[in-house]
Amino acid sequence: xxxxxxxxxxxxxxxxxxxxxxxxxxxxxxxxxxxxxxxxxxxxxxxxxxxxxxxxxxxxxxxxxxxxxxxxxxxxxxxxxxxxxxxxxxxxxxxxxxxxxxxxxxxxxxxxxxxxxxxxxxxxxxxxxxxxxxxxxxxxxxxxxxxxxxxxxxxxxxxxxxxxxxxxxxxxxxxxxxxxxxxxxxxxxxxxxxxxxxxxxxxxxxxxxxxxxxxxxxxxxxxxxxxxxxxxxxxxxxxxxxxxxxxxxxxxxxxxxxxxxxxxxxxxxxxxxxxxxxxxxxxxxxxxxxxxxxxxxxxxxxxxxxxxxxxxxxxxxxxxxxxxxxxxxxxxxxxxxxxxxxxxxxxxxxxxxxxxxxxxxxxxxxxxxxxxxxxxxxxxxxxxxxxxxxxxxxxxxxxxxxxxxxxxxxxxxxxxxxxxxxxxxxxxxxxxxxxxxxxxxxxxxxxxxxxxxxxxxxxxxxxxxxxxxxxxxxxxxxxxxxxxxxxxxxxxxxxxxxxxxxxxxxxxxxxxxxxxxxxxxxxxxxxxxxxxxxxxxxxxxxxxxxxxxxxxxxxxxxxxxxxxxxxxxxxxxxxxxxxxxxxxxxxxxxxxxxxxxxxxxxxxxxxxxxxxxxxxxxxxxxxxxxxxxxxxxxxxxxxxxxxxxxxxxxxxxxxxxxxxxxxxxxxxxxxxxxxxxxx
Numbered sequence: 001x002x003x004x005x006x007x008x009x010x011x012x013x014x015x016x017x018x019x020x021x022x023x024x025x026x027x028x029x030x031x032x033x034x035x036x037x038x039x040x041x042x043x044x045x046x047x048x049x050x051x052x053x054x055x056x057x058x059x060x061x062x063x064x065x066x067x068x069x070x071x072x073x074x075x076x077x078x079x080x081x082x083x084x085x086x087x088x089x090x091x092x093x094x095x096x097x098x099x100x101x102x103x104x105x106x107x108x109x110x111x112x113x114x115x116x117x118x119x120x121x122x123x124x125x126x127x128x129x130x131x132x133x134x135x136x137x138x139x140x141x142x143x144x145x146x147x148x149x150x151x152x153x154x155x156x157x158x159x160x161x162x163x164x165x166x167x168x169x170x171x172x173x174x175x176x177x178x179x180x181x182x183x184x185x186x187x188x189x190x191x192x193x194x195x196x197x198x199x200x201x202x203x204x205x206x207x208x209x210x211x212x213x214x215x216x217x218x219x220x221x222x223x224x225x226x227x228x229x230x231x232x233x234x235x236x237x238x239x240x241x242x243x244x245x246x247x248x249x250x251x252x253x254x255x256x257x258x259x260x261x262x263x264x265x266x267x268x269x270x271x272x273x274x275x276x277x278x279x280x281x282x283x284x285x286x287x288x289x290x291x292x293x294x295x296x297x298x299x300x301x302x303x304x305x306x307x308x309x310x311x312x313x314x315x316x317x318x319x320x321x322x323x324x325x326x327x328x329x330x331x332x333x334x335x336x337x338x339x340x341x342x343x344x345x346x347x348x349x350x351x352x353x354x355x356x357x358x359x360x361x362x363x364x365x366x367x368x369x370x371x372x373x374x375x376x377x378x379x380x381x382x383x384x385x386x387x388x389x390x391x392x393x394x395x396x397x398x399x400x401x402x403x404x405x406x407x408x409x410x411x412x413x414x415x416x417x418x419x420x421x422x423x424x425x426x427x428x429x430x431x432x433x434x435x436x437x438x439x440x441x442x443x444x445x446x447x448x449x450x451x452x453x454x455x456x457x458x459x460x461x462x463x464x465x466x467x468x469x470x471x472x473x474x475x476x477x478x479x480x481x482x483x484x485x486x487x488x489x490x491x492x493x494x495x496x497x498x499x500x501x502x503x504x505x506x507x508x509x510x511x512x513x514x515x516x517x518x519x520x521x522x523x524x525x526x527x528x529x530x531x532x533x534x535x536x537x538x539x540x541x542x543x544x545x546x547x548x549x550x551x552x553x554x555x556x557x558x559x560x561x562x563x564x565x566x567x568x569x570x571x572x573x574x575x576x577x578x579x580x581x582x583x584x585x586x587x588x589x590x591x592x593x594x595x596x597x598x599x600x601x602x603x604x605x606x607x608x609x610x611x612x613x614x615x616x617x618x619x620x621x622x623x624x625x626x627x628x629x630x631x632x633x634x635x636x637x638x639x640x641x642x643x644x645x646x647x648x649x650x651x652x653x654x655x656x657x658x659x660x661x662x663x664x665x666x667x668x669x670x671x672x673x674x675x676x677x678x679x
Contacts, residue, residue, distance in 0.1 A: 039656040040129050053101040054094050055368040055650040056347035056391040058321035058339045059133075059270075061118035062096075067125045069329040071096035072145060073336060075132065077114040077324070079344045079391060081649035083588055083599055088649045089113050089134045093100045093145070098330045100362050101349070105652075105665075108150045115321075117167020117178050117224070124206065128176050133163040138183055142204065157209050158628030159202045166222035168233045173251055176204035177233055201254060213254030223273040229280040230304050234259075236268045242289045244268050244274055265300050272324035272338075273561075276301070278331055285352075286338065288320040299352070309334050316350045316357040319343070324413045327351075346392050347651075365406045366399050366644075368651035371466075374401075374631035374644055379431035380447040381637050385644070386415060386435060387422045390651040394420055396577060401644075401655075402637045404666055414450040423469035425478045430498055434471070434478050437461045442496070460501050461494045468517035474524045476553045484513045489533035491551070504553030511535055512544060514569040514629070516587070521580045522610030525549040527558075530587075533571045543567045543590045543597070560613050565606045567592065568626030573642045574658075577634055582608040583641060583658055584615075588628045601626035601648035605663070622663050643665070 017195065054060075060076025073094040080087045089112030095102045095631050116132025116139075126146035131139045140161040142153045159165075162559070165181030179201050186193045199216045202209050219237035233249035246262040247256040264269070268279045271287035282302040294530070299310040322338025333352035339345050347368065349360040372388025382402040388395050396417050398409040415422060419437035426433055433445040440460045442453040467483030467490070477495040482489070489511035493504040515531030532543045545567045547558040565571075571587025584606040603626035605618045630646025640657035655666040 008193070016276075025489065053088075053132045053349065053362050053365075053367055053653065054092065054103070054336065054347060055652065056345040057090055057114075057337045057650070058345040059114035060090070060323040060337055061116060062323040062325040062336065063118055063120040063127050063333065064325045064328055065125075065127065066119060066122060067326065069097075071325045071327055071500065072127055073101075073125050073323055074110070074118065074127075074129065074145070075113045076337060077133070077135070077345070078650035082585050084601065084649060086649065087135065090365070090650065093150070096327070096336075096349075098332055100364055104148060106145075106149040110141065110150055110152070113139060115163045117176075119166050119167050119176055120473065121169055121176065121206075123174050127496050128169070128204070128336065129160050130167065130176070130178060131159070131165060131181070132205070134634050136186075137526040137591065138163050144208070149350040153207075155204075159200070159211070160198070161211055164221050166197070166224035166235060166237070167326045168224035168225055168226040170251070172231055174205065175251075176250060177222060177224065177237060178202050179216060179249075180219055180237070182220075201256075210219070216256050217247060217258070217652075219247070221269050223268065223271060223284075225275050225282050227275060227282055227302075227304070228277055234282055234302070236265065236273055236284060238269050238289070242267075242269060258493050261306055262406075265307060267300060269319035270337060270481075274319065274324050274326050274333065275324055276333070277328060283326075283333065285316065285324070285335070286320050286322060289338075292663075302560060306452055307391055310355065311350070312357055314356040314357050316352070344391050347390060348392060353515075363408050364651065366395075366397065366408075368653040369395060370629040370647040370651055371421045372631060372645065373422040373635060374433055375424045375426040375433055376634045376636050376642075377431075377433060377447065378428055379424055382447075383633065383635050383637070383642065384424075384433050384445065385495060385631075386424065387419055388645065389420065400415060401635070401642070404638060404655075411450060413452055414445065415441070415627070421465040423467055425469045427471050427478060427498065428473060429476050434469075434496060436461070436469065438465045438481065442501070444498070461492065461503075462490070464490055466513035468515055468528065470517050470519050470526055472519050472526045472550070472552070473521065474519075475526075477552075479517075479519075479550060481509075481517060481550075482512050482515055482531065482533070484533075487537050489513055489535075490584065491535075493555070494551070504550075505554070507556065509546075509548045509555050509557070510542070510544065514585060515544070516569075516571050516573045518573045518575055518582050520549075520582065520608075520610040521575065521577075523549060527582075527608075527610075529564060529573075529584075530567065530571070543569065557611065561615075564615055565604065565617070566590075568602070572627075572630050572632035572643055572646070574632040574634060574643075576641060580610070582610075584608065584634070585624065585632060585643060585658075586627050586630075586646070594625045601628060603627070605658075618661065620661065620663050622665070624663055624665075625652065627652055 025272050057076030062073045067517050076090045078088040091112035113134045115131035118129045126144045129143050138161040140158050144151050162181035162183050165178045167178040169218045180198050203214045203384045222237040224235050235247040238247050246259040254392045265284050267287040267289035269287045269289050273284045276283050285299045300307045319340040322335050326333045327334050335350045350357045369388035369390050373386045376383050385399040416445045419584040421438050435443045440455050440463050443453045464483030464485045469480045471478050480494040491508040491511040510530035512533030516529045520527050528546045530544050547561050549553045568587040568589040572585045575582050586603050589602045607616045627646030627648040632643045635642040640659040646652045657664050
């Protein structure tokens with residue numbers, strides 16, 4: 001379990017324990033007892049880019065594509081980010097092939113959004129979506145996804161913009177049916193918002209939208225599904241008190257007929273609702289409501305007459321707002337994301353088969369993460385990755401990255417579960433990867449064996465998080481600087497010679513963390529730039545744009561540097577072994593106007609020349625998405641600087657290379673399908 005959003009609150013300089021406590025709380029609450037407090041392979045071959053699995057999100061949507069036999073996931077909303085005080089509407093298209101997630105980058109895209117109806121048009125072999133929410137904007141556009149690309153359908157008529165509408169595709173009548181939803185209007189003068197609930201029914205015939213009938217039933221958060229066995233559209237939703245409502249659509253009269261079985265699902269607010277064509281039943285799971293019944297992870301099936309409550313041998317962890325679809329090729333229900341009660345959106349994939357929910361683990365690539373260790377190893381012609389964390393997990397996994405492919409390593413004697421926010425450096429003289437954990441336990445890896453150096457309180461650095469570490473080829477030592485040790489930032493500098501840690505106390509920079517740090521082969525010095533911190537506990541947090549160099553005995557402020565890429569921290573820096581220049585990418589930049597400070601995740605690229613002592617902003621044809629706290633280093637197996645992971649309101653798992661002044665996305669090699677997902 002992750003400790004919080006980036007383990008850190010830039011506003012206070014302290015670990016954000018409130019979010020951690022919320023995550024602990026949700027582990028003892030059942031999702032159904034909590035009241036919601038706020039309202040074909042050819043397709044892949046054309047445009048597949050592999051980037052592990054999707055990051056955490058809620059209110060994304062999924063459908064099964066019978067032509068490509070993939071599940072398609074689009075959109076969703078990220079958790080709220082404390083650094084920039086916003087949540088992000090995600091503009092990502094992913095495919096699930098039963099063995100792994102594959103992100104694709106179509107030429108066109110609908111743009112980030114969440115909580116929209118998303119269906120599969122079996123008559124035209126395409127997915128259709130309508131509307132949804134783009135953070136503070138609600139939409140009413142219509143898009144189709146087919147053959148690996150999105151196409152906007154300009155319709156003569158369209159329903160009003162809305163969010164949380166329900167949708168289903170009726171193949172017999174050849175209609176995309178949507179019902180209800182809501183629209184929020186904000187008064188720009190008073191900043192007060194008014195929510196308008198819709199109870200209208202619309203149908204899309206492939207060309208335009210037509211409103212059917214008058215006002216329908218008052219149903220909040222409707223979820224729709226087409227029941228193939230009974231050739232009818234079903235709707236579940238809630239009334240104003242949170243009680244479950246159920247209807248079927250009478251298309252001839254464009255009305256909704258109430259269904260009143262002996263029992264109904266107890267909780268369907270933002271639930272997952274799909275049709276199982278193998279069992280010929282509708283299936284519902286999840287939701288968040290006011291029920292006081294001791295209901296845990298309810299899963300129910302509708303046979304046209306009655307609801308049957310299942311008793312799975314293993315339950316799902318998604319609470320509400322999850323994306324869900326039936327994978328017909330593998331005969332399983334696939335569920336991704338969603339929000340647990342009083343918690344954060346998650347990034348887990350579950351499959352439901354043989355009456356059990358199973359968490360699917362992708363052992364082919366490391367998942368989305370931040371604040372991990374990644375270094376190139378010249379001796380073994382590879383890169384090594386250890387640890388990191390995201391919304392759902394703190395990782396202790398160890399990976400080899402070579403020739404563009406990831407391989408998970410099974411080793412003993414290395415860093416353990418206590419190794420959060422690890423630091424690393426590659427000692428090129430001894431051919432060792434050096435890793436230090438937040439508790440100061442130190443490890444070395446030679447490509448085959450771990451050597452552990454247990455903490456010696458008198459001779460080792462004090463425990464810390466968010467520090468920086470590099471190997472200084474001039475000193476032939478690893479240099480460790482700064483970090484955060486609650487409640488203080490650190491200015492302490494240590495060097496490691498492969499046997500002992502030694503403290504350097506002369507001319508120390510201002511105490512800070514998340515600074516950029518590299519060994520400059522032109523200057524023959526270790527350099528730091530930026531970061532945030534404070535000299536004393538009682539001081540306010542400061543964000544820096546200064547630079548310092550280290551000669552082994554102490555630090556020197558580089559006053560000759562008159563301009564830098566600005567006030568920022570958490571940027572990614574690597575040194576090009578050919579040009580000997582440092583390349584900086586992204587970070588969390590602070591723009592200051594008077595007393596106002598605005599933080600922004602950025603994706604700019606800069607080059608540092610140690611001869612001229614100058615920074616130059618580079619213009620590149622393509623660029624990775626903005627991020628902080630990923631990692632950037634030289635990959636000797638491909639002869640390119642390599643960027644992986646990071647955080648920008650949500651976590652990343654993509655790989656990019658920088659060579660000859662250009663960024664290139666690195667595609668992960670495809671793998672064959674497995675027949676049985678979740679097994």
